[in-house]
Amino acid sequence: YNITPAARAIDNLADDISNWYLRRSRSRYWKSETDLDKISAYLTLYEILVETVKLTAPFIPFISEAIYKNLVCSVDPDAPESVHFCDYPIVCEEHIDNELEKNMEIVRKVVNLGRSARNHSRIKNRQPLAKMYVKSKFPEEKGALLREDMNSLIKEELNVKEICLVDDVEEFVSYKIKPRYDILGPKHGRLMSQIAKEIAKAEPANILVQLEGDGEAEFNIEDETIVISKEELEIKAEDAEGFCVEGDYGYYVALDTEITEELEFEGIARELISKIQNLRKEAGFEVENRIRLYYHGDEKIGDAINKFRDMIASETLSVDVENKKSVSGSYSKNMDINGHEVTIGVKREE
Incomplete structure (x- = not known):
């Protein structure tokens, strides 16, 4: 028990x-x-x-x-x-489908890292991004990530257009590794200066590979093997410009954070959809009610709506989308959409 x-x-x-x-x-x-x-x-x-x-x-x-x-x-x-x-x-x-569960575990690991990267880069999930690069811990896990159903799931969850599998992330991030003198100094005494030189000479990527495997890295000093744990090292990561990288126990994702005009317009459209859905609830509409949608905003808002009019209409059950201030009988609100002021109005279609 x-x-x-x-x-x-x-x-x-x-x-x-x-x-x-x-x-x-x-x-x-x-x-x-x-x-x-x-x-x-x-x-x-x-x-x-x-x-x-x-x-x-x-x-x-x-x-x-x-x-x-x-x-x-x-x-x-x-x-x-x-x-x-x-x-x-x-x-x-x-x-019980053990293979499906294993594949889903890999997918969720990648999705969690992708969410973390978005949070760190302060890019909302409604803003689509062009690419995300993924490095799996084990080569055999690539099969799960290449499966169409799993690949599509990751793209939907993280709102990215393309997933690219890579063997390493050195292109997207650089590391600086230094010894922690406060811990290693008292422990190794006179060998400390040589340990520092060996760490400085070593490729950061090689040290990280060892740390990911056993949580320790080995250095040969005066014919003696010195074992250093991750806690005894100061590891600083610096993302390459235009990328945000997150990693955990051998899994890495690198988000391409460049937002083109096309992606910006889609991000505005998705943000509008979310605000319109909230407006429908506030107006007391039923889920299945169809509506007429009115908007009044700047040129960028208009361009985004014109480009993604069909998607907005489909998601919000709008029978018509008009560029005009709200009409009589509509429920309207002023709101900020990604830094752009806009007035949105909704009216139930009779």
């Missing part, structure tokens, strides 16, 4: 459901038409929630019971009257 690992496994499952599965499935839930794909998405989510609440019942009995009553008993009068009367979920081995 060991409750902690089991509770942590459930916590990881909840994180996977909310921060990955649900996010990846949003378009299936939000589409206006009720087709087989949408129905399948809801049925799958319902099964996930019901089975998860059964898993949590021994750990959080009262909350689990309340969720079960709401999810199951409210719609199925023949269901057991309590979650605690249900059989505990059993693993279905034939549903």
